[in-house]
Amino acid sequence: MDQSTQRTLIYGATAVVVGYAAYQIYMSMSASGSASTSNSQSYSGSRAAPAPKKPAYTPKGDPESWSEDDMKKYLTSRNLGMGLDHASKHELLAMVESKMHEPTSTGFDDPEEWSAEEMKEFLRSNNLAVGHNPSRLELLAMVEAKMHEPK
Known part of the structure; x- marks a missing residue:
């Protein structure tokens, strides 16, 4: 194989890898909803105002009196819905109480x-x-x- 053919193969393989990586990044951004906000940023680097978040589901009363369905909705609305189908009511209550008592701020300031x-x-x-x-x-x-x- 001559040098120009090797170079062409290397460039081709690199283009495939870069294209695949770009596709994965684009898909992850569009899945999380940030693709639309990233397009609205100006060249100067200023950020658009974030879209208002949908309020998380919170049933009334003490979590111990919530139904299993209410606990699952509470956890799912906070992106904690994985594996809830087989959880017992006791396990769901422990997850709800853990989420309710976690700190709201980490104290880390993002520069x-x-x-x-x-x-x-x-x-x-x-x-x-x-x-x-x-x-x-x-x-x-x-x-x-x-x-x-x-x-």
Whole structure:
């Protein structure tokens, strides 16, 4: 096999792999509903307002008095519906109570959501030079490097 044929085969195989990966990413985005929001972002990197979430199903009263169907609907509305068909009422109640008592915030602040000025302020407060007119990506890289550096 000559060199140009080998090169063509390598480029072809690479194109197939990249195409498949792009297809998988597109399908996962459209399945989660984020494909429509990602298309609405402007070139400047600003984000569109998120679509309002459908309120999660929450029956009235004490979870111990809920029916099995109410418990399953509660868990399913919070993306916890896998494997509920064979769960006992006791197991369902334990899952509901666990979900009800989990913390609402992890305390982790995502720097991708920060404005450029907030990133600059974080860097200055950590005695890091911001430089002259850094791009948003440069600021984000500096912030994440600082956040993830070993203590």
